[in-house]
Amino acid sequence: MLDTSVLVLNRVYQPIHVTSVRRAVSLLYQGVARAIDDEFRLLDFESWSELAAAANEEAIHTPTRAIRVPRVVVLVAHAHLPRHRVRFSRLNVYARDGSTCQYCGRRRTRSELNLDHVVPRSRGGTTNWENVVCSCVACNLRKGGRTPEEAGMRLLRQPSRPQWTAVFRAAARRALYRQWMPFLGLVDAAYWNVELRD
Secondary structure (H helix, E strand, O other): OOOOEEEEEOOOOOEEEEEEHHHHHHHHHHOOEEEEOOOOOEEOHHHHHHOEOOOOOOEEEOOOOEEEOOOEEEEOOOOOOOOOOOOOOHHHHHHHOOOEOOOOOOEOOHHHEEEEEOOOHHHOOOOOOOOEEEEEHHHHHHHOOOOOOOOOOOOOOOOOOOOOOOOOOOHHHOOOOHHHHHHOOHHHHOOOOOOOOO
């Protein structure tokens, strides 16, 4: 329970991190953060600990009471949103392209997709956001070591570096909670994190 996830927002309600319940409660107790309840009220530690935990809610049990587990906390003094570049990774390319083959337009499962270099590496194509797209196996085999024009194929859209706000470094490994949804964009919720290299 204490190692489950809590969304951390800066003081202007932008997501900046995911931390553990243990750390979030510590931040609340120290007065560095406030918890957000279901009615979007900001509560300090005393106010939060006085809220009764419903029977179906997760709680931290002390000898005298059950304290509800906060799922979203707001830092009191932190307004900065760190700028992170979106990692160039297989899963981030899949996310950018919506798990859709950029040649035939069919949506596929990850196991049915691979990455294709628009300008083949054998012709000096680089492995970066502007030259790699999501492709189904059939289209990749059909294109082979040619450019899309040479293979008589068209890209659905030109690949480019996404302009996402990279909220977490490891969100894909953690659970998402309904309390987070008002503060997350769909892309932020799908952020994946393994960098690809040439």
